[in-house]
Amino acid sequence: MIEIHNIQKSFSGVKVLNGISGIFESGKTNLLLGASGTGKSVLLQCIVGLIKPDLGSITYDGKVFTNNKLDLKQEIRRKIGMLFQGSALFDSMNVEENVEFPLRMLTPMSKEERRERVEFCLKRVGLENAGKKMPSEISGGMKKRVGIARAIAPNSRYLFCDEPNSGLDPLTAIKIDELIYELTKEYDITTVIVTHDMNSVMEIGDNIMFLHKGNKLWEGGREEIMDTKVPELREFIFASSLMRAAKKVDEELGSLDELSTIQNGREPEGEKPQE
Numbered sequence: 001m002i003e004i005h006n007i008q009k010s011f012s013g014v015k016v017l018n019g020i021s022g023i024f025e026s027g028k029t030n031l032l033l034g035a036s037g038t039g040k041s042v043l044l045q046c047i048v049g050l051i052k053p054d055l056g057s058i059t060y061d062g063k064v065f066t067n068n069k070l071d072l073k074q075e076i077r078r079k080i081g082m083l084f085q086g087s088a089l090f091d092s093m094n095v096e097e098n099v100e101f102p103l104r105m106l107t108p109m110s111k112e113e114r115r116e117r118v119e120f121c122l123k124r125v126g127l128e129n130a131g132k133k134m135p136s137e138i139s140g141g142m143k144k145r146v147g148i149a150r151a152i153a154p155n156s157r158y159l160f161c162d163e164p165n166s167g168l169d170p171l172t173a174i175k176i177d178e179l180i181y182e183l184t185k186e187y188d189i190t191t192v193i194v195t196h197d198m199n200s201v202m203e204i205g206d207n208i209m210f211l212h213k214g215n216k217l218w219e220g221g222r223e224e225i226m227d228t229k230v231p232e233l234r235e236f237i238f239a240s241s242l243m244r245a246a247k248k249v250d251e252e253l254g255s256l257d258e259l260s261t262i263q264n265g266r267e268p269e270g271e272k273p274q275e
């Protein structure tokens with residue numbers, strides 16, 4: 001479990017995080033949801049220690065992370081796995097070497113133990129036959145899988161993912177979400193995911209924190225988010241999911257129009273299907 005309390009951060013006098021508090025539970029996928037530019041990535045980077053917050057505290061399973069001694073911070077950092085936006089694989093290393101990298105850096109494992117662990121993790125993410133491939137030879141979805149395997153390889157207790165399904169087609173995006181969700185349950189990981197994707201919310205949103213302009217305006221689970229009375233969140237949900245649904249209907253009507261034009265050789269006006 002990770003607890004954050006009153007996290008504040010400004011850049012050049014502009015407040016980006018306005019005192020965020022909350023709890024991220026273990027064995028749960030904890031989502032940081034919001035439109036782009038609301039401070040989700042900055043908050044994630046504060047939590048993992050890549051950015052120093054101006055104010056506030058962060059504890060990992062009861063151990064204070066902020067303003068603590070370097071060795072204690074490093075002890076916590078060793079248990080953190082991170083899946084970066086765009087996967088951030090090492091281009092000069094093949095898939096196996098990428099997954100092995102944190103094991104070489106962070107663990108005292110022997111070469112044989114590392115080989116076994118890499119094999120296990122690649123199998124777990126469905127890439128048992130891709131170990132010798134280079135990052136340039138694999139698809140975006142496969143890169144994410146390698147990134148996930150690398151993030152969990154050293155038995156990470158905490159997993160952070162920034163927009164894990166951005167740039168993927170919808171089906172692959174759902175598969176990546178599901179994989180992160182399953183691993184979270186399987187190994188009781190405390191997982192924090194930055195997203196603006198309502199599909200992810202409805203699929204894997206155990207706990208959701210909605211951020212808007214640096215403030216936390218709502219938190220809850222996927223089963224209650226549609227009932228929210230918070231106007232900013234309602235607007236966000238409507239903009240993302242309903243607009244997409246509306247667009248789909250529009251496209252379907254459009255293709256029906258085209259079809260009827262082709263079939264009947266006449267203008268599609270007045271030909272829209274009846275409800």
Ligand SMILES: Nc1ncnc2c1ncn2[C@@H]1O[C@H](COP(=O)(O)OP(=O)(O)O)[C@@H](O)[C@H]1O
Nearest residue numbers: 011016034035036037038039040041042043194
């Ligand atoms: N290192 C930085 N220096 C200055 N401004 C930053 C920095 N990182 C983020 N910001 C600003 O903070 C705001 C929130 O950014 P970010 O957390 O990346 O948003 P998002 O919710 O899309 O992840 C943005 O206005 C961004 O320009």
Ligand SMILES: [Mg+2]
Nearest residue numbers: 040041042194
């Ligand atoms: Mg971001």
